[in-house]
Amino acid sequence: MTNSAVRMTGVVKRFPGVIANDGVNFEVLKGEVHALLGENGAGKSTLSNILTGLYRPDEGSIDLDGTPVSFSSPKAALDAGIGMVHQHFRLVEPFTVAENVILGNPQTAFVIDTDSTVERVADLARRYDMAVDPNAKIWQLSVGEQQRVEILKVLYRGAGVLILDEPTAVLTPIEAEALFKTLRAMTAEGRTVIFISHKLDEVMSVSDRITVLRGGRTVGTVATRDTSTRELAGMMVGRSVEFSRATRRNPGDPGDVVLSLTDVSCEDDRGREALHGIDVTIGRGEIVGVAGVAGNGQRELAEVIAGMRTFTSGRILVGDKPLANGRARSAIADGVAHVPEDRLHTGLAAxxxxxxxxxxxxxxxxxxxxxxxxxxxxxxxxxxxxxxxxxxxxxxxxxxxxxxxxxxxxxxxxxxxxxxxPKVLIAASPTRGLDVGAIETVRQRLVEAADDGVGILLICEDLEEIMSLADRIVVMYEGRLVADMPAVGATREQLGLLMGGATPETSQ
Amino acid sequence: MSKRLSKKWLPLAVTVALGVGLVACGDDDSSSSDDTTATADTTATADTTATADTTAAPVDSAAPAPSADWAANFTPWEGSKPVACGPEEGQPLKAAWVYVGPINDGGWTQTHDEGRQAVQTHFGDKVETTYKENVPEGEQVGQVIEDLIADGNTVIFGTSFGFQDAFVAAAEKHPDVCFEFATGFKSAPNLSQYYGAAEDTDYLAGMAAGAATKVGKIGYLASFGIPEVVRGINAFTLGARAVNPDATVKIAWVNSWFDPPVERKQAEALVTAGVDVLGMKGVDSPATGDAAKAAGIPWAGYNRDNSANYGDVWLTGTQYHWDVYEIPRLQQVLDGTWTAGNYHGTIADGFVDMSTYGDLVSEETRTKIEAKKAELAANTGGQFTGPIIDNSGKEQLAAGKQHTYGELMAMQYLVEGVDGEIPAG
Amino acid sequence: MRSPVRLERRLTQPRWLNSAIPVFSLMGALVVGAVVLLATGKNPLDVYWRILDRGFLSQRAVTGTLRTATPLAFTGMCAAAAFRLGVINIGGEGQLYIGAVGAALVGLWIGGSAPVGITIIVMVLAGMLFGAMYASIVGVLRSQFNTNEIITSLMMNYVAGIVLNYLIFNSRSYWRDPRSVGFPSGKPLEKRTFWPTYEVFSTSVSFGFLLAIAAAIVLWVVYKRSRLGFEIGIIADSPRAARYVGIRTKWTIVAVTAMSGALAGLGGTSQVGDFAHYLDAKGLQLNNFGYTGIVVAALARLNPLGAILVAVLMGGLTNAGYSLQGPDFPSGLVGTLQGLILFTAVAGEILTKYRLRSNRNAVKAVAV
Incomplete structure (x- = not known):
């Protein structure tokens, strides 16, 4: 195929105990926006790190414009025209935009001709419709503008293939729209864009074709105009398989509320609102599963209930007692137990x-x-x-x-x-990273606790775990609970759609 | 975060601590190493002074020979009796010097050590000298004295004002050891005080500076606002105005005896303020000379003859000859006639003198200075003869009167022409 | 381009290492020192004997060593107390000055009238309070504004030095002796305020040194047995875990910095009460007690009882250093020897936490 920009064939990458990529096939055509879709842990990041030379594949081959290549370092990949825009920016804050763009560029002369650099950067920005002042200092810029600088850096180096890792995670909807326009302008010039995301709607609106990864394997590649969010969600989370529901000695009693959140909002560490008016209740002995892709406010939700983070509005009741805002000690005293995601350094002092x-x-x-x-x-x-x-x-x-x-x-x-x-237990990814035996033990303990009347909020990305343990499932997306349903009858497909941001109406 | 911080920062903190520590105790390491060769193996040989530092010209060739005996300037304490601190028969007398700075500070401490070397040369194997350098004021001094006594030293010289309490305490504890203390004021049956009329030679240095200034503004570094230094400032100013009646002397206080970086900075600040000659009193290092060199302006030094190293800017300055006092005193110890008292050396006995004149001092000025020097040799303190007006306009000394020794030792005003004031006067 | 060996963190620190390493590093230092001494024509055995004798063996030497060690023990504990929490307080120097100011104030004020016992107790409390207040400025800045405490505490040292100079040299303050002839100096305290010394086997042990031992024991108990010590340990180990269980991290930072400052303040108090008996502006500043205390804390592995031991070693080494010095033994060589011993001790310390590994065998481990 002469039109192929990047072709990865049979790529395998193993890490100790994990196979991150297990024979991935992935082909991107010149001049298209190609979305790489998958849940966290599906192998998207590993694949892009292989493509940008950070990792070397254990097996498999990479062709660039039809010729086999092997990158020994990110620099080699960049020299070959593959550039990456990371989710976390790598900019020097006290420097100007232009200085950051030329930083680390081998073509930069020892003595920097500031005026001509500024001119070239400004030209580049104008060509792709990216409003950014080349003379501004990085710390003066908004997150969206900083992202443009990252893109300019890659373009300045002459990259023909741009990889963007979850680029909209940090953007406002308007900024995201502007980014999509820029991407279109780039592909119109023949550049190729690989767009990594787990958000179904935006993938549908920006991409030409979509490759879905699941569990380190390629599920398939589809043309965007021939698919639907529904189909993508199914590909992403897998067809419903039979799984065994945990057997309960005592079913929970949703009527006897042990924890209730009413209109709870809070900010994340950077001061942006992370929870928007959360309403949820847990009954005695009830297990409520919180499904969602990581980074949609789950951590903040857990921390607010555990008293580790102050909420900016709303009300939390443990039993019928209001929870003191942001006081971990009183939350503990009131009967809130918490198994945090980061066990070794938050839940314990290692x-x-x-x-x-x-x-x-x-x-x-x-x-x-x-x-x-x-x-x-x-x-x-x-x-x-x-x-x-x-x-x-x-x-x-x-x-x-x-x-x-x-x-x-x-x-x-x-x-x-x-x-x-405790009256209430917040358990965040309680089995992540454990071996099979330990997973079984932990799940058993949770069920026993629920049988003893503890209300459990199970925050987890693993749908199978949620569906096998939870009595009720809520879905979090961008700091909101977008659904609340009984676990019996919920399907993976349905949950996948909701986690990807499809509205409940379209998912029905 | 904190844990990581602590791991990452702990070595840094230790480094900072060591760094700051080293800065404070200064160039000892670097500096003492370069004279290791000079002192380590030639301690007792006769040519030490000559080989160790050729710039030290102990007695200016132009100077008249001392016209008086040191004993004329020595007054025993009332009722003081001889102290037997001499050696056992056939043993050498062990004498030790305790210095606050490094022996090659280019100033105060180095002058003292040159005195010690002259003592060693003079007595040969009859006396065995040693020294401790870089001894900080405070508790350490007492410990160093104990250690020296444990080593068998029976005469101990102290050369920094801040050692005084430790010396007095040690004198009380060890009545059979003779203590000689420079620049202090406390007395004990076995503790003498020795110093001299540097204000006479400071006056003469002031004359050289007054002749050298074109704009009529001289910068002057001073350590502390104490009588010894205040006398120096006043004498220097009177000398400068004797040859240049409109000259003023701008003071910068260093608040330390020995702090070369601060000395240098203060001197540079004076240059920035528009002075075109630098002088100094009570500061131990020649850092002021470095500043003068950098600015290309004349410098009147202090403590020690620095004409060789600073030839292009050197005027002259007060030069101490500690051995003038130390040699006869140790002879007294050997003879068993040592008594404690107060010594105030003069030009007449050769204790203070002018160091070599630099090329910047004209023949005419030299003649004037030499004439005045002869006058002061005959009448120490004669430059403080009334009328003297202080820099607030008040008359401090009526016409025709001369300050007594007691008044000189307690001087607490600055004469007209001094731009500055005594801190917390 | 890899070096043939590398440091690898030990998972556990075997107990025998904790005692074996210092012994080995000291021996290493002595061997290297011997080479240096031989190269400069000295007999190493003579020199080492003199260090031992004048630092630690002869009767008067121990008295002097304990005197020199006393302030270092306090500043060592000051640094250790804060470092344990991950707060790098290098302001022990200034906190010591300010403690001395407080102690001298009380000594001058009530020393003439109040009963001796009361005076001493109040001096101790005032020294601690002044040191604690001064240090807590650093603690508050760190906990409220996340200011880098290394910078602030270092700057505060200079400020404290300026305060001392002002009180004695540049003003007619309460602390300055109005009768001081010539050179300005601190007003002497009444004789009856002098702290007692105790003769133990014809060695004088000052009250301040006993106070240091008592403080070390208290500190050790706080770390090992108290709730506060437990919380300090958790914060240092994992600030997130501390937040998770609701430990008041900010409050603890201020409290511990104050405690650290109180210890340095006691060091200054002991200088006034035990030795100088007036506010000795120059003497306090010229000895770098606070900075040396950081080295003491590091060598003592932040253990308060260890700080006493290391302070005594450093004290002996300092005094022995002056004893060695002379016309045939330049102070540069003394410094080199002292530096060698300290350096090897620190290097040995690394080996208790890390082990040397050959890189050839390590390649596989890297992937894991």
Missing amino acids: GHSVEDNIALKNYRTPLLSRFGMLKRNVITSQACDLVTRYDVKTPDTATPVRLLSGGNVQKVLLAREFSTK
């Missing part, structure tokens, strides 16, 4: 011993301390007890948790959280 970590939430109680001094022997005996009950494999309770295996780390965390006799 350098500390098993017994210290087990005492982390109740060391201030009279049981474990008096007059500001700790009762070390009680701390040790408490830990010994829980280590036995939860079958944690550790040489002794003085061993630092960073030396334990992933499964045992999670057991320590769960042992501590359940030992506080």
